[in-house]
Amino acid sequence: MNLRAIGCNAASAAVGLRERLAFDPAKRARALAEVPGRFAAEAVVLDTCNRVELYLARADGDAPAHAPAVAEFLAEVHGVPAADVFPHLYEHADADAVRHVFRVAAGLDSVVVGETQVGGQVKEAFEAAQTAGATGPLLNALFPAALRTAKRVRAETRVGDGHVSVSSAAVDFLRPVFDTFSDKTVLVIGAGEMGRLALNHIRELGPARVLVANRSPERGAAAAAEYGGQLVPWDQLDDALARADIVLSTTGAAEPVVSERRFAEKVRPRRGGRALVVFDLAVPRDFAPELHDGDRVSVFNVDDLTRVADRAAAERRRHVPAAEAIVGAEVGRFVLDWNRRKDGPLIGQLTAEVDRVREAVLGQLLGKLKGKLAAGELEQVEGAFRLFQNKLLHGPIAALQEASRSGHGGTLREALMKLFGLKG
Amino acid sequence: MTVSPLQGITTACFGLSYLCAFLLELARYTRPGAVWRWAGVGFGAAGLAAHTLYLALHPPAPAAAYGALLLLAWVLALVYLYGTVHYADRAWAVFVLPVVIALVGLSLALAGTGATDPDLGLPGWLSGDRFWGVVHGTLILLAAGGVSVGFLTSVMYLVQARRLRAKVNPGAVVPLLSLERLEAWNRTAVNLAFPLLTAGLLVGTFLLRPAHDLGDNWLSLKVVSSAGLWLVFPVLTYLRYATGVPPRRLALLTVAAFALTLVALAAAHPFAGGGQ
Numbered sequence: 001m002n003l004r005a006i007g008c009n010a011a012s013a014a015v016g017l018r019e020r021l022a023f024d025p026a027k028r029a030r031a032l033a034e035v036p037g038r039f040a041a042e043a044v045v046l047d048t049c050n051r052v053e054l055y056l057a058r059a060d061g062d063a064p065a066h067a068p069a070v071a072e073f074l075a076e077v078h079g080v081p082a083a084d085v086f087p088h089l090y091e092h093a094d095a096d097a098v099r100h101v102f103r104v105a106a107g108l109d110s111v112v113v114g115e116t117q118v119g120g121q122v123k124e125a126f127e128a129a130q131t132a133g134a135t136g137p138l139l140n141a142l143f144p145a146a147l148r149t150a151k152r153v154r155a156e157t158r159v160g161d162g163h164v165s166v167s168s169a170a171v172d173f174l175r176p177v178f179d180t181f182s183d184k185t186v187l188v189i190g191a192g193e194m195g196r197l198a199l200n201h202i203r204e205l206g207p208a209r210v211l212v213a214n215r216s217p218e219r220g221a222a223a224a225a226e227y228g229g230q231l232v233p234w235d236q237l238d239d240a241l242a243r244a245d246i247v248l249s250t251t252g253a254a255e256p257v258v259s260e261r262r263f264a265e266k267v268r269p270r271r272g273g274r275a276l277v278v279f280d281l282a283v284p285r286d287f288a289p290e291l292h293d294g295d296r297v298s299v300f301n302v303d304d305l306t307r308v309a310d311r312a313a314a315e316r317r318r319h320v321p322a323a324e325a326i327v328g329a330e331v332g333r334f335v336l337d338w339n340r341r342k343d344g345p346l347i348g349q350l351t352a353e354v355d356r357v358r359e360a361v362l363g364q365l366l367g368k369l370k371g372k373l374a375a376g377e378l379e380q381v382e383g384a385f386r387l388f389q390n391k392l393l394h395g396p397i398a399a400l401q402e403a404s405r406s407g408h409g410g411t412l413r414e415a416l417m418k419l420f421g422l423k424g
Numbered sequence: 425m426t427v428s429p430l431q432g433i434t435t436a437c438f439g440l441s442y443l444c445a446f447l448l449e450l451a452r453y454t455r456p457g458a459v460w461r462w463a464g465v466g467f468g469a470a471g472l473a474a475h476t477l478y479l480a481l482h483p484p485a486p487a488a489a490y491g492a493l494l495l496l497a498w499v500l501a502l503v504y505l506y507g508t509v510h511y512a513d514r515a516w517a518v519f520v521l522p523v524v525i526a527l528v529g530l531s532l533a534l535a536g537t538g539a540t541d542p543d544l545g546l547p548g549w550l551s552g553d554r555f556w557g558v559v560h561g562t563l564i565l566l567a568a569g570g571v572s573v574g575f576l577t578s579v580m581y582l583v584q585a586r587r588l589r590a591k592v593n594p595g596a597v598v599p600l601l602s603l604e605r606l607e608a609w610n611r612t613a614v615n616l617a618f619p620l621l622t623a624g625l626l627v628g629t630f631l632l633r634p635a636h637d638l639g640d641n642w643l644s645l646k647v648v649s650s651a652g653l654w655l656v657f658p659v660l661t662y663l664r665y666a667t668g669v670p671p672r673r674l675a676l677l678t679v680a681a682f683a684l685t686l687v688a689l690a691a692a693h694p695f696a697g698g699g700q
C-alpha cells in the first residue's frame with residue numbers, strides 16, 4: 001500500500017495559516033486536476049474549518065509524495081511561501097494514513113471530539129475527487145471504508161452524543177419543557193453573539209416566529225433582519241414577553257431588565273399559564289433569578305448551560321477509547337483486505353510459475369523412466385513433487401501474508417517477484 | 425373432562441410478569457442495551473396477555489375490591505404497553521408498572537372481601553337491574569382509568585418540574601415526557617374522567633339505589649370517598665381554567681384524587697351482596 005495523508009490541522013497550524021491554505025471550489029478543482037498528474041497518484045483534497053489535507057495513493061512503486069513536495073504544491077496553489085507551510089505539515093503513511101482518515105471521519109481527530117459534521121465533509125471531498133476522476137482503486141476503497149467506520153462508531157458508542165457547546169446546550173433544556181416547537185415564539189432581547197449562536201440552534205427546532213427587542217432601534221432592526229425576525233419596540237417588551245415561549249436575553253444592561261415585580265405585574269397575568277423558558281446569557285444577568293420555579297418559568301444562565309456542555313464533552317471523552325478500538329479493528333480489516341487483494345494475484349502467479357517448472361521437470365523425469373515404473377509408483381512420484389512444491393511455497397506465502405497483515409509487505413513482495421521472476 | 429391449560433393462569437402469573445418487566449426496565453437504565461428493553465416489553469406483553477385471559481376466563485365481580493382493582497390494573501397495563509412502545513426513549517414503564525403491580529397486589533390482598541357475583545353469562549348480566557349495574561360499573565371503571573392516567577402524568581410532571589427547578593442536567597438523567605405533553609394528557613384524562621364518573625354515580629344513585637335498601641350505607645366509605653372524588657373534579661376544573669394556579673399544584677390535587685379513587689374501589693360496595 002502506498003498511501004500518504006499529508007496536511008495540517010488545528011493542532012499543527014494556527015487558524016491564520018489554515019485560512020490561507022483553504023481550498024475554495026475553484027482551487028479544489030485545480031488541485032484535483034493537477035495532483036494526479038503531478039504526483040502520478042490518486043488524490044482526494046479534504047478541506048474543513050479545522051484541517052487541510054491531501055490524500056495521495058499509488059497502487060505500486062514508491063510513495064506518491066512526501067511533505068516537502070506537498071508543501072511546494074500548496075504554496076503554488078495558495079500563493080504562500082513553502083517555507084511557511086512545510087513546518088506545519090504532518091505526514092501519515094500506509095496503515096497510519098488509513099487510521100488517520102478513519103479517525104478524521106469518525107470525528108476523533110476533531111477539536112470537538114465526536115462531531116458529526118466532519119463525516120459529511122469527508123464524503124463530500126471524496127465525491128468531488130471521484131467526479132474529477134482523481135481517485136483510483138485504493139482511495140475508492142479507503143473513503144467508503146472510512147465512512148462506514150464513522151457510522152459504526154456513531155452507532156456503537158456515544159462519542160457523538162449531547163450538546164458540547166454552550167449555545168447548543170440550550171436545546172437540552174427546552175426538550176423537557178416543550179413537546180412541539182412549530183407553535184412557539186422565540187424572543188431575542190439584545191444582540192449579543194451568544195444569543196445569535198443559541199438562536200441558530202433553536203431555529204433548527206422550527207419555531208413559529210422570532211421576535212427581536214433591542215434598546216437601540218437601529219441595532220434591533222439589523223438583528224431582526226439577520227435573524228429573519230420581527231422587530232418589537234423596546235417599550236413593548238412586556239407584550240413580547242407575554243407572547244413568548246422561549247427568551248434569549250443578551251443585553252449589556254448593568255441592572256436586571258426584567259425584575260420579579262415587573263414580571264409578576266405586567267407579564268405573568270397575560271401569559272395564560274403558559275410555560276416560559278428564559279436563557280439569560282447576559283452578564284450581569286437580565287432576568288431576576290427568583291423567577292425560576294421549574295414549572296411555569298424556567299430561567300437558565302450561562303453557568304447552567306456551561307455545566308451541560310462540559311458534562312456532554314466529558315461524556316464524549318469517556319467513550320473515546322471504545323471508538324478508538326473500533327477504528328483500530330476497522331484499520332486492521334481494511335489493511336488485511338487490501339493486501340489480500342494485492343497479494344492474491346502475486347500468490348496466484350507464484351503458484352502458477354512453480355507449477356509450470358514442476359510439470360516441466362516431472363515431464364522430463366517421467367520421459368526417462370517411461371516403462372520402468374508401475375502406475376501406482378508414477379502417482380507416488382507425482383505426489384512427492386507436489387508435496388515438495390507445497391512445502392517450498394508455504395514459507396514464502398505465509399511470510400508475505402504475515403508481512404502484509406502488519407502493513408509491511410512491500411519489500412517481501414518485491415523480493416519474491418525478483419526471486420521467482422514474476423511481473424507483479 | 426379435559427381442563428384447558430389457560431384455566432391454570434393465576435394472578436401470580438401476570439403479577440410476576442409485570443414485576444420482571446419492571447426489573448428489566450430498571451436494568452435498562454443502569455446497563456443500556458436494546459436486549460433489556462425488548463425483554464422487558466416481552467414480559468410486559470406476556471403479562472398483559474395472561475391478565476386478559478384471566479379476566480376472560482375468571483371474570484371477577486367489579487363491585488368487589490378484588491375485581492375492581494384487577495380490572496383497573498388491566499386498563500393501566502394497556503396504558504403501560506401503549507406508552508412503552510410509543511415512547512421508547514422515555515421513562516414510562518418505571519412509572520406505570522409499579523402502579524399496575526401495586527394494584528394487582530392490593531387486589532390479591534383484598535380477595536375474598538366484598539361481593540361475589542354469580543356466573544350469569546352475558547344475557548344474565550344484560551337483563552333487568554343487572555344491566556344498569558354493568559353500565560354503572562363500566563362508567564366508574566373508565567373514570568378510574570382516567571384518574572389513574574391523570575395520576576401517572578401528574579407524578580411524571582412533578583418529577584420533571586422538580587428536575588427543572590433544581591436545574592438537573594437533562595443529559596444526566598433518564599428522559600421523561602415534556603411538561604407540555606404531560607399537562608395535556610393530564611387535562612384530557614381529567615376532562616374525560618369527570619363526565620364518566622358523574623354519569624356512573626348518577627346511574628348508581630337513581631337507577632340502582634331504588635332496588636336496594638341502602639339504610640345507613642349512605643355513610644359507607646365507598647359512598648363518601650366517591651362523593652369526595654366527584655367533588656375534586658369541579659375544583660380541579662375551576663383551578664385549571666379560572667385561576668392561575670400553577671400546574672404543579674393541580675398535579676398534587678390529581679394525586680389526591682387518585683388516592684380517593686383507590687379508597688372508593690377498595691371499599692366494600694353498599695348495594696352489592698356481601699357488602700358491609
